[in-house]
Amino acid sequence: MSPARAVLLIFALLAGAFLLPSPSPAAGPVSLPALAPLPLPTSPPENPxxxxxxxxxxxxxxxxxxxxxxxxxxxxxxxxxxxFADALPISLSYPTTRNWRNSPGLVNVAYRKTLFHDGRATSLEEQALSR
Ligand code: HEC
Structure with a gap:
């Protein structure tokens, strides 16, 4: 690193220390929700x-x-x-063919808002009927 670059870097660090707002102790510690099990996933009324x-x-x-x-x-x-995946770069497909994507793992799949790699299904019911 050239001396000029080193001076600029030190200046930038000092400027950052003075110009950026420091965390205010008056704000108190950030409170995060306690770790807990996920709530049960919801199912649609037509498919309880x-x-x-x-x-x-x-x-x-x-x-x-x-x-x-x-x-x-x-x-x-x-x-x-x-x-719940197959650990293959590209999954198998119907006998003797190959898929064009890999199998996503299905752990906690009931909580996903979109399904498939391209998000083309928005529910497990829709996903199950898709190809
Ligand atoms: C031959 C391999 C294969 C078989 C058998 C298979 N899947 Fe899949 N599955 C895939 C692939 C590949 C995808 C991703 C396809 C995509 O994104 O277009 C997928 C996607 C899914 C997804 C969406 C997951 C997500 O996070 O988006 C669900 C749910 C799923 N499969 C459930 C099932 C169920 C239930 C069965 C049996 C009835 C099944 N799959 C059989 C390969 C397979």
């Missing part, structure tokens, strides 16, 4: 969450019959051991 649907969802998630030819289930690409 029930214990029966939760159990059915758990069963279907691991049922390969959903893929049509019996080779894949949701966990093929959304593996619970990988944060």
């Amino acid at each position: 969450t029930t214990p029966e649907k939760v159990n059915l969802g758990k069963m279907l998630f691991f049922d390969r019959r959903l893929s049509g030819d019996g080779t894949m289930n949701c966990a093929t690409c959304h593996d619970p051991e990988n944060g």
Whole structure:
């Protein structure tokens, strides 16, 4: 660093120290909300969450019959051991093809306001019917 540049840097640091407002002790400490579990996610009135649907969802998630030819289930690409993703740069797709994107992890997916990498779905109901 040249001497002129060093002087400018020192001047800038000193100016910043004098010109920037310092935190006022009168304002007191910043209070943050206490850490707590997330509230239960809301479900739309036309599709309320029930214990029966939760159990059915758990069963279907691991049922390969959903893929049509019996080779894949949701966990093929959304593996619970990988944060409900597949850890591949580009996911598999229907047998013998490749997707064009990777599988997002599904942890806390019920809280997301937009779904898919491009946000084209705004609810899980819409996402489930999308391609
Ligand atoms: C062959 C791989 C594959 C299978 C099988 C699969 N997914 Fe996905 N999933 C993906 C990919 C890739 C995306 C992202 C697509 C995009 O952004 O366009 C995705 C996106 C999602 C999302 C949106 C997540 C977000 O944060 O945006 C949900 C929810 C989801 N999948 C649930 C399921 C469920 C439930 C099943 C089973 C019924 C399933 N997926 C089966 C690959 C798969």
